[in-house]
Amino acid sequence: MSATNTARTPLARQVAEDLRRRIVSGEFAPGARLPSEAEMCEHYRVSRVTVRTAAKALESQGLVDIRHGSGMYVVDLGGRIRSGLQELRSITETIEESGITAHVRRVSLTRRPALEAEASRLDIPRGSDIVIVHREIFAGDETVAISIDAMPAHLIPPAEDETLGHASVFGVLDRLGLEPVRALAEIHAVRGSDVDIADDDVSEQLLVLLDQVHFDRIGRPIAYSKTYFVEGRFQFTILRTR
């Protein structure tokens, strides 16, 4: 890393991401003290302001703890995972990180007019088309989750229909210049038998529904999704901070 800002990503963000990578990679053990701000300035060849901005970002992510007069420490939550649902990343990615090797099967991809409720959630004219991707995520032969993703059709060129849904939906959105930066999620408990897309494997189970709307940087909704996790087969966590 150098002080010359070749990319358009702010320096502080670059530093934060590298620091984050080094921490989760285990270069710094939980509870360990990180190098001082002065040392990091030398290492990254940036000013103290930049280092501090990066450090503060990691702190509010709950990754490190900054103590006045003492130093910066890697947060130790007793071996429990620290990357949780409060950080926006794809569901498949989240599941992978928990150590489960998951497979994704696209059940269907549909283009059809949006219902009233769908149009209102995506803030689009009622009756305009949306793209709906129905997927199943499983580990071995067990279903871990079922997901429904919906996006305004005008955002997705038909050429993408082939690829969309076989891997992360995020990847496709990124390629189209639609970067979701925020998502608002609700959580519900539902019976598998009450979910019409559930197959036999899950209809007897309880499900945790993660009901989300994704937004881009300027606050426009670009997708919504419903992810049904089969209770007990995959456990996500939420790190709450002050």
Added chain:
Amino acid sequence: MSATNTARTPLARQVAEDLRRRIVSGEFAPGARLPSEAEMCEHYRVSRVTVRTAAKALESQGLVDIRHGSGMYVVDLGGRIRSGLQELRSITETIEESGITAHVRRVSLTRRPALEAEASRLDIPRGSDIVIVHREIFAGDETVAISIDAMPAHLIPPAEDETLGHASVFGVLDRLGLEPVRALAEIHAVRGSDVDIADDDVSEQLLVLLDQVHFDRIGRPIAYSKTYFVEGRFQFTILRTR
């Protein structure tokens, strides 16, 4: 607010909290541009470093959006709530904020030796005493949630037994100098009939279980709690950010 730092809370934090208060109070509408950093410096009588630190904190809380060369804007999520579970605050407080006027009833307070699993979660010697508070939160005559809080008994002087659990447990912990700054939460879907503390009102319902461990600044577990939300009666949200 003044530049003289009378309290021991850092200036940047004070500014962040006041700014936050002003935003949620509606002084700045969603989508509106906030005063520039320079203007805030004058208003709060602090340096730009402090203002920026506060602003960055609010940004990573998902409350504002800072755009290089343009300004700072209140995040607009289409009227949906923005204060979610990713921020650590008491459950009662969270419920109140959603507009529901909730009442708390303490069902019981018990001191007894910790079971194996409990001791391990709280990182205390097996068999040492813990304090268990069983509470019910309701709106009108409907049960909204049932909660179980457990803390190492040696942290709670018996004199507190009277008050503990009639309001927020956080308040008591604060007074004892035990400030929880992080919590790791798991979420489960459970049947009311499978929860032994459920009364008749909820035993027929589905419940969302929020299973948490609370930590202090240096990473010691100081409490764990299980909160059972009756599905459909109170909806919490999670704001996910990148």
Added chain:
DNA sequence: TAGCGGCGAGTTGTAGGACAACTTTGAGCG
């Protein structure tokens, strides 16, 4: 010798000024 107190080095928090990078606006021109 054990305990206490305080000094000092190291570290994070805040201040102020300067310039770079970026966005927005609007005046001027074809």
Added chain:
DNA sequence: CGCTCAAAGTTGTCCTACAACTCGCCGCTA
């Protein structure tokens, strides 16, 4: 009317300095 571009405004980064806090070391004392 639409385009270019200069200028003003705003956030990003750098530098230097000092305040506030933490922690270990060392000497003093009982």
